[in-house]
Amino acid sequence: MKRHATIAILMSTLILSACHKKDKQEETPVAAAPAPAAAPAAPAPAATQPTEQQEEMAKKQALLDYGTMEDKYLNDPKGQWATAAKASTTFGDDDGKEPSEVNVAKNVVGPSDDRDWTNNNQDKGFDWLELGYAKPVNATEVRVIIPSGEGVEAVNKVELQDTDGKWNTIWTGISEVKQDRRGNRTWFVRTFDKTAYKVKGVKITIANNVQRGYKRVDAVQLIGE
Template identity: 85%
Template sequence: MTMKRQTTIAILMSTLALAACHKKDKPADAPTVEAPAAATAPAPAAPAPAVAQTEAQEEMARKQALLDYGTMEDKYLNDPKGQWAATAKASTTFGDDNGKEPSESSVARNVVGPSDDRSWTNNNQDKGFDWLEVGYAKPVNATELRVIFPSGEGVEAVSKVELQDTDGKWNTIWSGISDVKQDRRGNRTWFVRTFDKTAYKVKGAKITIANNVQHGYKNVEAVQLVGE
C-alpha cells in the first residue's frame, strides 16, 4: 500500500470518526411539553334579581314602621326619668316684627309641658340664627335631651345644644350639622342627643338653630330633659 493511499484512508477514517462523535454528542430532539393552561377564575355569580314586594307585604312593612315609631315615642313620652320644660323663651316669634303682639299659636310658652300639638314658631326662614331656651323645675344630672319638631320643620337646622348648670353657666354638649331627618312614620320628629351623665346639675337647656341650613319657619313643640 502506497503512502498516498494510506494517507487518504487515514483522512477518511478521521472524518468518519469525527462525524460519529458529533452525532453521538447531539442530544435527541426532546419532545415538546406544553405548559399547563392557567386556571381560569370562575365568573362572579350574577346578583339575584330584586323580588318585588306584593301589596300585602308593602302594607305589612308600612304597619311595622308605624308600630316601631309608636313604640319609640311611647318610651320617650312615658320615660320616668324625663321631665318637660317649665319655662320657655325665644329669640324671635313669628309675627313679632309687625308692630303687634305675636299670635298665641306661635309663642315660646307653648313649649312648656308635654307634647300637646301646640308649638313655638320662629320669625326667620333663612336668615341668621334663632334660639329657644327652656328651664326645668328639678335640676338633675342629665344624660339626654329630646326636642320635638312637629312634622320635622326645623330639625335639620339645629346647630348647637347647651345645658345650664345651677350657677347659671352654659355648657355646650353638642354642635355641628344635624344628622336627624324628618321622620315620616309619625306626625312628630324627635331630635335626640345622648351624652355622658353631667357632673353638674342641669336646670335649663338652649337649642340654637341655623335658619339657612333648612329654609322655612321652624317649630318646636316640647323639650324633654332626661336625668336623675
Template identity: 70%
Template sequence: MKRNATIAILISTMLLAACHKREKVEEAPAAAATPAAAPAAPAPAPVAATPPAEQTAEQRDLARKQGLLDYGIMEDKYINDPRAQWAADAKASSVFGDENGKTPSEVNLAKNVVGPSDSREWTNNNIDKGFDWIETTYAKPVNATEVRVIINGGAGVQAINKVELQDVDGKWNTVWTGISDVKADARGNRTWFVRTFEKTAYKAKAVKVTYANNLDHDYKKIDAIQLVGD
C-alpha cells in the same frame, strides 16, 4: 491485486462504521412526547340579577302598620321615661309676628313649649336668615345624658345646629353641634330630635336649642323639650 485488496478493505471498514452508527441511532430512546395543553374552559355566562319581587298590597299595608307600631313604641318609651322631665319655663330669641312692635299671637309664644307634648308650639320669626334659639328651664337640675326635642310634623328639624346645657352656676356648655341628620318622621305626627351624650359631671338646669335658619327655609316650630338625667 494489492491495490484491489486495499480498496476492498477500505469499503469493508466504511460499511462496518455505517452499521455501528445505525445501531446507535436505533438504540437512542425516543424523546418524551410533550402532552398537548388542555383547552381553556369557557368563561361562565354572567348570571342576570333577579329583580326584587314587587310587594303585594297586603305586604305594603303590613309594612306600614309595622312602621306605625315601631313609632308608637318609641314615642311611648320617651313620653313615659321616669328619667325625663318637661320644661317649667321657656323663652326664645324671636316669636312669629313680633316685628315692628307688634304683639305676637298666643299660638306662637315660647311658653307653649312648657310642659308635655300637647301640639301647642313656639314658632320663630325667621325663615332663612341668622340664628334663632329657644331656652327651657327645669324644676330639678340633673346630671344629664340626653335632650329630646319634639317637633310637630318635623318642620325645621334639619336646621337645628346646636344643643347646650346650662349648669347651676349659669355657665352654658355645648353638648352637640353640627349638621342635623334627623329628617321628618313620616310614621307619626311628631318628629323627635334626640341627642345622647356622656353623663355630665355638672348639674344641668336648662337647655338651649339653636337653629341656623338658612339650613331649612321654613319657620321653625317646637312642641316640647325633654331633659333626661339623674
C-alpha cells in the same frame, strides 16, 4: 462469502438507524391538549320585587317601630318637661302687634300636645329657645320634639344651664337628624355623658339659613336624675 458479509453489515446498519430514529421519536414531547374554555358565569338572579302585601306589612312595621320609640320617650321615668320657656323671636312679632297665642314660646311648656312655638325667621340669622325645669338633675340627654320634622336639620347647638346660671355647650355642629316620615313628629335627640353639675335649663339654637322655612318646636324633654 464476502458478498454475504457485506449484506449482513448493511442490514445491521439499517436496523441500528431505524432503532435510533424510533428513540428520537419517543423522546419528542407530546404537546399538551389545550384546556377547555371556562364556561361563562351564570347571570345573577334578578332581585325579587316585594309584593303589595309585603310592602304594606313593611309600612305597618315602620309605624309600629316609631310608636314604640315614641312611647318609650314620652313615658321615660327619668324625663321631665319644661315649666318655663322664652325665645329670641316669635312669628309675627315684627309687625307691631302682639304675636298670636298659637306661636308663642309658652306653648313649649309641658309635654307634647301639638301646640308649638314658631320663630319669625326663615333663612336669616340665628334663633334660640330657652327652657326652664322644676327639678335640677345630673343630665344625660335632651329630646326636642319638632312638629312634622321640618327644620330639624337647622338645630345647631344645645346648651345646659347649671344651678349657678352658667351655660355649658354640650353639642354644636351640623345636625345629622333628618325628618322622620314615620310619624307626625321628629325627635331631635342629643345624648351625652352624665353632667357633674345639676342642670336647671336647656337652650336650643337654630341656624335659620341651614334649612329654609319657619321653625317650630312642640316640647323639650330633659333626661337625668
